[in-house]
């Protein structure tokens with residue numbers, strides 16, 4: 001077995017008890033050479049994430065309000081973690097330094113990044129691993145994107161000197177003014193997932209393990225379907241489809257660094273390490289028994305604008321004119337199923353806010369349609385699966401299941417890759433439709 005990179009999320013590191021579970025996982029697997037921690041997250045649902053508290057400190061300083069009380073909460077959490085783990089590290093010294101820097105007007109990104117930084121120091125001490133500051137190996141370019149070439153070669157050469165290391169997640173060094181004189185810059189929220197993926201690629205890991213508080217992806221939302229089955233293997237493409245519909249276990253951008261080089265990601269549960277978890281791979285053999293889906297997920301709050309015009313198919317530039325109205329109004333659309341004389345635009349309500357009447361008026365005046373109809377309160381449901389491609393009868397099964405439940409399907413869109421079928425239903429039918437689809441495919 002080659003090198004493993006293991007990233008642990010905030011709930012896996014929320015207190016000493018959780019951190020001991022993490023220690024156990026790492027000490028039982030000598031292939032885990034590089035560990036990427038998040039900042040301590042919530043210990044229960046009313047708790048605060050350290051990262052949120054750090055943002056709060058920064059906002060206080062910016063508004064010239066004393067931040068001692070907020071910082072004390074952060075301070076006390078790290079102190080109790082170190083004490084309960086029985087470590088010798090002088091975390092007080094690091095906390096003082098961080099506090100002083102925040103007081104002196106440190107940037108928002110620097111302030112937020114200290115949650116991971118401090119946690120990284122603690123975890124490195126606990127494991128006896130080296131500590132590597134990601135500010136020295138992860139570089140952003142002038143546009144705020146990761147400079148992948150520079151970063152990967154830095155990760156590669158620095159990691160050669162460290163057989164085992166802890167690298168805090170969530171931040172690197174910016175190069176906004178192009179001078180190379182960088183300041184700390186963070187990824188978007190939840191970005192430690194991205195750090196883990198970058199390290200995995202840099203060290204050419206055999207696998208990138210992402211440890212969290214769920215045992216991988218489930219075939220459906222457990223709030224809708226009772227005890228849905230876990231997904232053992234999913235391809236990057238399927239994950240993208242399901243994640244877009246709200247099935248989220250991993251930061252969107254964490255896929256790309258590893259996908260390009262074919263490193264698989266394994267989602268695992270720190271609280272139930274014996275659970276198999278979900279493996280995310282580049283390609284997986286299609287499931288051989290026909291009629292299997294990988295998962296079903298959906299999102300509410302869409303509006304469909306249906307435009308009808310006789311002989312639309314013969315009218316040059318009709319689609320372009322229609323879409324340029326959306327573009328001019330700064331609206332992006334999700335899907336555009338069409339017929340000979342019709343085009344439907346499926347748009348998230350958040351995109352349309354306050355703009356619907358204007359858009360309809362412009363469609364009437366610039367596209368001269370026979371009718372324009374608006375269907376609000378729609379939900380989209382994606383049934384996703386590589387096993388669906390080239391398998392006759394899938395659509396039949398899906399639509400019979402919905403028909404038997406008396407659910408009216410307002411829109412159908414099959415992705416060109418045949419790995420997903422998207423349907424639009426009324427919001428009030430949303431949960432029932434997901435249950436019906438799940439039941440049609442999972443026995």
Ligand code: ASP
Pocket residue numbers: 009010038039049051052115169170188189190191192193
């Ligand atoms: N601590 C950061 C956040 O709360 C990054 C992460 O946990 O991935 O967003």
